Amino acid sequence: MSRLIIVSNRVAPISEGGPAAGGLAVGVYDALKETGGMWFGWSGDVLSSGQPQIAVEERGPVTFATIGLLRRDYDQYYRGFSNATLWPAFHYRADLVQYDRHDFEGYRRVNAWLAQQLVPLLRDDDVIWVHDYHLIPFAQALRAAGVHNRIGFFLHIPFPASQVLLAVPPHRELVEALCSFDLLGFQTKPDLRAFCDYIVNEAGGSVERLDDGLTRIDAFGQTLRAGDYPIGVYPDEIAELAKAGERGKPVRTLKATLHGRKVIMSVDRLDYSKGLVERFRAFERLLDQAPSQRNRVSFVQIAPPTRADLHAYQDIRLRLEAESGRINGRFAELDWTPIWYIHRQYERAVLAALFRASHVGYVTPLRDGMNLVAKEYVSAQDPDDPGVLVLSCFAGAAQELTGALIVNPFDTDGMADALAVALAMPVAERQARHRDMLAQLRQNNVSVWRDRFMRDLSRVGKREAGASAAAGVVPMPLAD
Template sequence: MSRLIIVSNRVAPISEGGPAAGGLAVGVYDALKETGGMWFGWSGDVLSSGQPQIKVEERGPVTFATIALMRRDYDQYYRGFSNATLWPAFHYRADLLHYDRHDFEGYCRVNAWLAQQLVPLLREEDVIWVHDYHLIPFAQALRAAGVKNRIGFFLHIPFPASQVLLAVPPHRELVEALCSFDLLGFQTAPDLRAFCDYIVNEANGTVDASSGGPLAIHAFGHTLHAAAYPIGVYPDEIAELAKAGERGKPVRTMKATLHSRKLIMSVDRLDYSKGLVERFRAFERLLEHATAQRNKVSFLQIAPPTRADLHAYQDIRLQLEGESGRINGRFAELDWTPILYIHKQYERSVLAALFRTAHVGYVTPLRDGMNLVAKEYVSAQDPENPGVLVLSRFAGAAQELDGALIVNPVDIDGMADALARALDMPLAERQARHRDMMAQLRENNVSVWRDNFMRDLQSASGATRTRGGRARAASGKKTAREVLVS
């Protein structure tokens, strides 16, 4: 029987009801806990001396296999190339890109080393699913070590247009490494188009869409497949979590603080890609133009810290603290603080309950692969009296959630107008928009995301490689469990 092996940069310390994690961790864990299998990756620990050792821990159907990084590896692979080069480039911030050749060498070295650590844990029929930009060379390293298993890759962040990707000096090496996978998954059709554009115009490859399924990519001497697989959530589970927390202390405290005011709410990691400064300024513009909203609405921004040892993230924190203080100083009254800016992490259950309380979900990244906060906000709403989602057109979720008010995150006036419209939207329109979005979320939940990817990985593998001298035939629609045992 095949196992599902998940590989990601970080194996998140997820526990039921524990602190909220990022979209990758939530999606991966929700997918893996149903099928069972192994989750392999960095533990989050950084060592100054000694030799890292794999720690294996069983938690129900999931085996967690984690390993620490040495300080040099962390600096070059994680802080350096992954987050100082790839992250800004893939989020269209070439102006923030920093490249160091030694960091790229470290990035490739750590991918090869991690692949070597995984090899002894693999079985012949395991299906390997690698996640995100930290691990682009991972399949290439596994193939060099002789691994023949099916290997898929899913990119959780945007894939940039060719002219942006060209700003990364080893762009060709990165795309060639991606072509060692059997199947590539992207969040949205625009991300897939950007990848195909590079293949055709920069790599002299070809793209074949004749099968009607995932695209067949021919480049760098490889044949692989690629498609868009928008990651989802379990909307009904989130709804129950939110409903259960309505009477909890955090929600009661928030309601007491609001004194019947309406609430606009955002939750983001503290990151320059999230459009936080523009969001604060649009709220300020709302208070400037819609004077009737003063002392009638509060804006709650929860921004947990992330990558605090990188200068770009230190800068955005200082900038946000300055903006919130300035806006509060301008508009606050003795009984009202317009912006509640909280720089800490909360449990998923608390966030779900707070989402249910908020009249407006305010999700306006400058670029984002999907943004599960948008989907979680919609899921958490009371269907009898739902709030309104204000959503950036540059979040992947905007491709699906057409019941949201879609905005351009650099248009400060446009966002302020959308906030005003959301706060005044009639109940019937709010209910209709929420109903349509919930139907979409149920139709494409996280199980559908996982099952579609695993089905196509089975088929893509059968089309491009043989095992034991015989090609595997493409299968029909199957669940992940059926794929793993076939």
């Protein structure tokens, strides 16, 4: 049986019951620990000098192969092109794109170097599944190194419309690199449409919808397949975590402090794409327009730090602290704090229990690939007395969770209205909405996501020797 090789920028230090990890890490690890295989990528270590060496660790059925990055590579590949250029562009924030051609060269160089580190670990029948925007050139680098294994790619974040992607100067090189994969996976149909639109209108390629539901793409001398694969969660596992934590200290403390008030709960990484400032202002508008809600509801925003060495993230933290202070200063009473803004990380089980104890899940990103927090919130609810999900139309999860109250995060009044509706919704309606969403989550859990992608990748023939050279793929320079 073929091994599954997962490649991602970061190999997350996941431990059972440990701190909550991001959607990519949770989805990948849940998929890999069922099948066994290898997870390869950056260890998270940044080295000032020397030659990084691969560390291999066996944990049950999973082999973790990790390697550190030199400071220059971290600055150019990770801080630079990945997160100062690609992340804002792919989240439709062209105004925040910072491009430096040396960073792009570093991005290509590190992808080629990482590919070279993986090559000696590969077997002929391995199936390679590469994840996310940090590694767009990875298959191209493997092909240049003579690897002909099946290679799939899954993008966890949105794929932008062509006119937005054009804001990234090397956009053509990026899309050409994507065409070295055998199968491309996107979170939603709109993301897939955006990619196909670029292929046809900017790259001069062709697309064809096939009977098996996939899309055939011919571009840059390559033929590949693409499809949409919405990532899921294990809802029953999350429900068990939530029930187990109901009597834990965090939930007991929350309930004791709130004295019977209702809770609006949000959990997000501290990121400008999450719509946190807009969310705070919509809650303020609710208190403005519905004075009866004052001293009857509190909004808890948990926002763990992320990429703290980037200026854009420092700015969003300062803005949130200012907004929460301003709103609390305006509305707070001696026995009531409207907004609890918590800038720290909690374990996954604690978050699930807090979701279960809250009356409204408030998930309103300005743009998001999927947003597993929305799915985890629904999963954690008590079916007899579930909370209500208020969800941005720009989250990929909105394509599936139609039982949520879908809002536009740029519409402050609309979000405030949705919060009011959610807080007043009768139990029968809450139960019906929750039942429909939970059925959808069970039908498309993370195993289904993995199995659909791997099934489609297995249908793709291995690349013939010499195909990469015929398509004009040339080796990239390695890291110094």
